[in-house]
Amino acid sequence: MSDNMHVDVGVTINGEARSATVEARTLLVHYIRDHLGLTGTHWGCDTSNCGVCVVSVDGQPMKSCTVLAAMVDGSEITTVEGLAGEEGLSPIQQGFMECHGLQCGFCTPGMMIAADALLDRNPNPSEEEIRDGLSGQLCRCTGYDNIVKAVNWAAAKRQEATEGASS
Ligand code: FES
Ligand code: FES
Secondary structure: OOOOOEEEEEEEEOOEEEEEEEEOOOEHHHHHHHHOOOOOOOOOOOOOOOOOOEEEEOOEEEEOOOOEHHHHOOOEEEOHHHOOEOOEOOHHHHHHHHOOOOOOOOOHHHHHHHHHHHHHHOOOOOHHHHHHHOOOOOOOOOOHHHHHHHHHHHHHHHHHHHHHHHO
């Protein structure tokens, strides 16, 4: 049902086709959390500073508090709930677990989506490149050293998997 105030928004999210009719002013973060019920994506500052709301939209990390849901109609979205596959936790999730990359966990969903996108762009980043790549993500617990270690761990794990697949 679309009218002047409402829009139908359909996306493929974590591999599943979902849709909802929402107010035209609905932000993507609220569409995901309140209308699709995927609350793994967090909502923090609402001013595009903290990065906890980052999701992947058509392969690009995006702060979902900066985008209207209507603007991503028809897109493919991945949230933290979609990181794990049939084989279990993804390398970035394992890295955060192995290296204690989280404390309270509030920043973790956005941090992991942003880190995964960083590794897609740059599979073997230096420490400086990791810190630069995650500069849009704030961790209020200031656990940055272990987050960098976690991303390094995931980079090595991804590399291992790529080498295993090609040998
Ligand atoms: S809630 Fe989106 S950047 Fe902070
Ligand atoms: S682990 Fe608490 S905000 Fe990052």
